[in-house]
Amino acid sequence: MIWLRWLLFPFTILYMIIIWTRNRLYDHHILKSKSFDFPTIVIGNLAIGGTGKSPMTEFLIRLLKDKHTLATLSRGYGRKTNGFRYVSESSSAEEVGDEPLQFKRKFPTVTVSVSEDRCFGIEQLKATHDIILLDDAFQHRKLQPSFSILLFDYRSIDKLPLLLPTGNYRDMMMESHRADVLIVTKSPAEIRPDERSNIEKRLRKHNQTAPIYFTHIQYNTGIDAKGRLFTGDLSDTDVLLITGIANPAPLIQYLSPLVNRLVHMPFADHHTFSSLDIQKIEEMYKGITNTKKIFLTTEKDFQRLDYTPLHQYPFYYIPIEIGFEEGCQHIFETKIFDHINEYIPSK
Structure with a gap:
């Protein structure tokens, strides 16, 4: 392009x-x-x-x-x-x-x-x-x-x-x-x-x-919708990362060596997630065979993914500070x- x-x-x-x-x-x-x-x-x-x-x-x-x-x-x-x-x-x-x-x-x-x-x-x-x-x-x-x-x-x-x-x-x-x-x-x-x-x-x-x-960037521990911190071990966990930000590269670079496997689903910056998007994301998650798996997204994307079916799964956002x-x-x-x-x- x-x-x-x-x-x-x-x-x-x-x-x-x-x-x-x-x-x-x-x-x-x-x-x-x-x-x-x-x-x-x-x-x-x-x-x-x-x-x-x-x-x-x-x-x-x-x-x-x-x-x-x-x-x-x-x-x-x-x-x-x-x-x-x-x-x-x-x-x-x-x-x-x-x-x-x-x-x-x-x-x-x-x-x-x-x-x-x-x-x-x-x-x-x-x-x-x-x-x-x-x-x-x-x-x-x-x-x-x-x-x-x-x-x-x-x-x-x-x-x-x-x-x-x-x-x-x-x-x-x-x-x-x-x-x-x-x-x-x-x-x-x-x-x-x-x-x-x-x-x-x-x-x-x-x-x-x-x-x-x-x-x-300083990355903090993942948090779910109820404010609970992620306490598991990422080294044996598969992570489905959902991003709708302009530049996800630093986050990918940070997570890749920490997790067992990182699967990234990128969307455009400020993307409005449709019901079809949620369905595709859910299907991708179900297709991950590792029993230890979580959703992870950015704090900004989390605001647009609130009140969706994804929250029935282990679903976290990762806060950042400078x-x-x-x-x-x-x-x-x-x-x-x-x-x-x-x-x-x-x-």
Whole structure:
């Protein structure tokens, strides 16, 4: 299919012209951006999906929720509703999107909301919250955030940053100049100095001042729908892995040496699972002859696979968190708190 994407290169050129023009109109204030007098922190990326925005959002929720009245605001990608909505633990992914639902179920005391129009969403939240985290809003130029965190996937950062539809970028690398922090996600726990230098040089072409941090994924123990941890031995267990995420490769790489056999059923990012999908998944599971077998999926996919027949089987999701290089987490946290303290007296 790569050749087909290159056939669409003329559309990439057209898209680049449109995106470049739109950004310059905002930069020169011909199109207006709105700012607010309290912290509005954006977590975003330039490519489509798979850079770890959700784990970064959850990291910031954990960091801030006990010190401030916090809300998260997302577009609610994949939902079948429109407009501003509050997310409840009983919401469905079709109503609010899988990632906001995941945030709410994991942090029930935090306000979670969705709105295509981020400025309108902030207007609904500002009277009762002193910080708003905006998941995936770097391209929402109608908003002038107080602070922007821009994520780059380690595995793809050295690839040619072509725009859609030929490439996977929805915005140009030059737009990274607007970010206050650059974070390289899904890195190895230890990075060779030459690799680090090459990545930093690439990012410094467009942003000379923002600090650069490297993070990696930390996988936790599998959890089922009732909150029970998986206590078995994976080494003699066959795992049917179901993913509907943009980049399942790191998860596959992590699981493969731990399990007896890994069977992967991939679906598109934010895939809505139909009854036929569930039937095929169930048939695949029944076809595994090992008596020690489980379902495993991502936490995000779990929100869309809730209330399905799959839960009659051993069915777990694997939560993830981000880990910083040694000594860097405190520096990053201090930068976040310093920014917040510009608006809000330290608590």
